[in-house]
Amino acid sequence: MDRTRDQVLRTQWVGRRMRRFEDVKLVTGKGSFVDDLRLPDGVWVEFVRSNHPRGRVKGINTAEAEAVPGVLAVLTAEVLGPLCEAGVNRVLPDLRVLPFAVLAHEEVNAVGQPVAAVVATTQAAAVDAASLVEIDIEPLPLWQDEEPIYRHHWKAGDVDAAFASAAHVARVTIAHERVAPVALEPRTAMAFWDEAEELLTVWMSTQTPHRARQDLAVILNLDESKIRVIAPDVGGAFGGKASIYPEDALVACAAMKLKRPVKWRGSRSEDFLAATQGRGGTIKGELAVDAQGKFLALRARLDYPLGHWMPYSALMPGKNAARILPGPYVCNTIDIALEGRAENTAAMNIYRGAGRPEAAMLMERLADTAARELGIDPAEIRRRNLIAADAFPYALPTGERLDSGDYPRLLQLARSQSHYDDFVRMRAARRKASEVCGIGICVYTEPCGQGWESAEVRLDPNGQIVAATGSSAQGQGRETAYAQIVADALRTRPEAIAVAHGDTATTPTGIGALASRSTAIGGSALLKATEEFREKARRCAARLLQADIEQVELTPEGFEVPVPVRRKLSWYDLGRIAHADAEIVNDFDNGLRTHCVYESEGEAWSSGCCIATVSIDAETGVLTVEKIVWIDDAGVVVNPMLVEGQMMGGLAQGLGEAMLERIVYDEDGQLVTASFMDYAMPRAVHMPELQFGKIETPSPFNDLGAKGVGEAGNVGVPAAIVNAVVDALSPFGVTHMDMPLTSEKIWTAMQADKTE
Ligand code: SMO
Structure with missing residues (x-):
């Protein structure tokens, strides 16, 4: 591992300020977002949403809406049938998971929850007709003081004894407001059902295309191989596009039912109403300190709202906030409890930071409070408590490393x-x-950077080097950074690398872009795949140049054997031959292609x-x-x-x-x-x-x-x-x-x- 890093650090592109390859397209208006895409015979969806935070759906009158010229269908839970009860949260098996419904079925549990969907030949007709759908809802009392859906406890050391012996206890209660992950581009989805091939293509503004495909397969009861999810240019996400949504599933459903391409263009207000929201936790902290301001013990109670359904990462904000404590400070005695409760609001999920901001806020407010009450300067009290530079790897009392x-x-x-x-x-x-x-x-x-990510590097017949990632991009400059990493490992220029992302048909199954993972994990996956690819390519070049592999050097254009006479092979020629020469194809694993799944040793x-x-x-x-x-x-x-x-x-x-x-x-x-x-x-x-x-x-x-x-x-x-x-x-x-x-x-x- 050290060898690899030395190699990367010594070479040319990693570490360099480079303008983003993506930007020419984006700043000249040539970006292609879901809403820019048009398909022949495409039709529009508009949602009819609940005006009530909780109630029983007694009836839906669609007659007037159906009479609007251009309306093709008004879909309700009844029309969709069992689709409305599909649970997609597979990570939480031992948990009473709040149900995911494509359209509200019997009950509505939040304002903004989709109850019906109008499909029409124009967006205007869909909007008009949606306003004519009458939903009869009998209000029900809001969920209140419900038992927590989720609880977790972290304990280490003798907390009571530490508090009893403390010179002082600092206390804060922090109420985090809910906030919206406001992306420039609201959520949007388009779907096309190819009936002959039985293939569903869904274009989504998402940060997790592969997971969206898995979720759609469960919801629609389709084989994953029959679904292709494409995230074209995505205008920001911030956690708000990390989950599949009822609206995405409905668009796919409608395309299959009506056998027409279907698009939904979410409005800003629909994002505020029904996209996932972030933060919202109430956190109580008590910090026991000695007379010099040394942190002795931490008690924390974290209370998180979960909204009315649970996306994939619903528990992450609270879990992250808790497991990071006590942050950068030495304090080995802890008692931290986390609870999550259902509420009749939009679903809560990760939002840029996902619990990390709350952990920092708690420790930093406690540090300042202790400093003020003890008369110690805030910078000084931190200095006395920070983990020392030589203490790594360092075990947090929550079990994190x-x-x-x-x-x-x-x-x-x-x-x-x-x-x-x-x-x-x-x-x-x-x-x-x-x-x-x-x-x-x-x-x-x-x-940052939990779990695994995938990468595939290949040489196309036209000599193009393609680096495909299971991660995706929402404007961070991924294509540039990934090309820099791959170019270094191949000793070529970043411009020579085509980075593929965001399309389940052209990229290996991966997780996606979230939790600050794309460079650390996605980049490491690409590095590993590229190194394997490079050695494979050198072996192949050695064969074609009739040399030993040790003699083959990489140049920006391809390969070179300097002695006894200089012989060269370009990536272009290698690509051409590697795909057409039966012997080479068979000996080199179907042309030149490497795939790897990378899992880091830890975060x-x-x-x-x-x-x-x-x-x-x-x-x-x-x-x-x-x-x-x-x-x-x-x-x-x-x-x-x-x-x-x-x-x-x-x-x-x-x-x-x-x-x-x-x-x-x-x-x-x-x-x-x-x-x-x-x-x-x-x-x-x-x-x-x-x-x-x-x-x-x-x-x-x-x-x-x-x-x-x-x-x-x-x-x-x-x-x-x-x-x-x-x-x-x-x-x-x-x-x-x-x-x-x-x-x-x-x-x-x-x-x-x-x-x-
Ligand atoms: S909140 Mo981020 O997109 O993990």
Whole structure:
């Protein structure tokens, strides 16, 4: 493994800033998203959704809708039959899993749940007709105080004794709002049923095409080999496109029933209503500390909402939040309990960070609270508790294994680059001058890249080298990064590599793009497949050049045997021959093709330190994040430009969550924030001055040494901002504030102090 990493690090492309190959197409409007695709005779679906958060479906009147010109069918649970009861969550066998229904059957359990679907020849007709479908729902009381669907406990050490002996106990309760994984492109799906071939093709805006195929096979009771799922260009996902949805399944069903290509173009409001949402947990933490601020023991209670059905990764946010604790700090005595409850809302699932932000928020709020109450500087209390750089691999008391890192150095760099000590020194004087200002730190560690991923590398007859991945892409620059990895292993140029992803027919079965796994795991899979492919190609070239394999050198164009006379073979010629020469084809395993499934030794734990400085308008409570200094450790970096893009995007998204974003259901279970009029997204004006830095501690657990970075902004940024705002408001007696940090909330907190 070390050999491999040395090889990669010494060569040319990995580590280099390279512009994204994807961008010419995307920025010139030539991208191809599901909605750009048209099929002859295509028809449209529009959903009729429940207006009630819970109720019994007593009747559905479709007559008026059916009479609208252009309407071909109005589908209901009754029409679909048993399809409506298919459970797709196969990972949770010992669990009472909330049912997945393609269309609501007998009961509706959330506002926005699809109850009927109109299929029409135009989208306008489908929309008109959908508004004429009458659904008779008898309201039922909302689920309340239901027994948890899920519970898990992590315990280590004698917690009671540690708390009894503690000099001090810091306590916080953090209520995370639900937030929406707002992708630029809403969910969209199109399906075509080829009756003659009995082949279903589904184009979906998804981050997990292979899993979508498996789920569709279960739901539709079709053999997987009869289904092809294609994710063309995907305009962002953030966890919101990690699951199959009822709407996707309905589109496929409708295509099979009507024998016409069917498309659904989801609206923004439909995403707010019925796409999965993130966060939402309420977390109570107690941290026992000694008089010097050393962490002795942690108690945490995590209470997570699960919504009304459970997608594949429904439990991951809570599980991640819990298993990461106590994060980057030494604290071996823990008692952590997690519960998940069903609620009459949209389903909850992973959202960029998926539990990592909550773990960071808990530890960072506890660290600040302990520091304030003990009169220790927040940077200093962290310094005293961080896991030492020589302690890796490090076992967390939750049973997790941290691969590598240097947390004290992250803190030290962020501290010096943010001029933390100067800020603290000047703070009292600025406050005397009526300024409301603060500084906040977050040190985080985040597990990235669980499980396995697949890769296939092959040489096509036209000489094209194709690197196919079971992972997929939603705009991260995967084609570029993967081409860099493959080009290094083949000693060629990234431009020479065609990266295939997102189509189950042309890529090996894989997991997909989520949980910051694509470079660490998907990239390592490609590296391994490419190395095998390279040796196979060299053996083949040696035969054709009548040389020993040791004599065959790789050149950017192909192969060369330098002595006794220079002989060359291009990739083009090899491709041509390798597919046409019977002897070569048979000896070299059907042309040149390697397939591998890669499983890393363990997760790669990224880490970082963010320091935010904020100011608050004393009159209005308007928060300005002045500056964020962020030192990140993503292990071996394949393309620094892509990493910075991920950091910036994640930072903006984390900042939105910290300052603005919030999904609101009223007491009656109605969604109040169903559009951008009511759900506030961060805008350019909210962006602070940014200063990025990095350290690189390679992961010893995967072949590339890479770690994830896609979610890091959502992990580290919110806690740094909250800590900075609580610091700014500390003269007003504020000791905690939950996100989003709206001016209203901040202003109110400042007034409360005045009236006392
Ligand atoms: S929240 Mo991510 O797409 O694992």
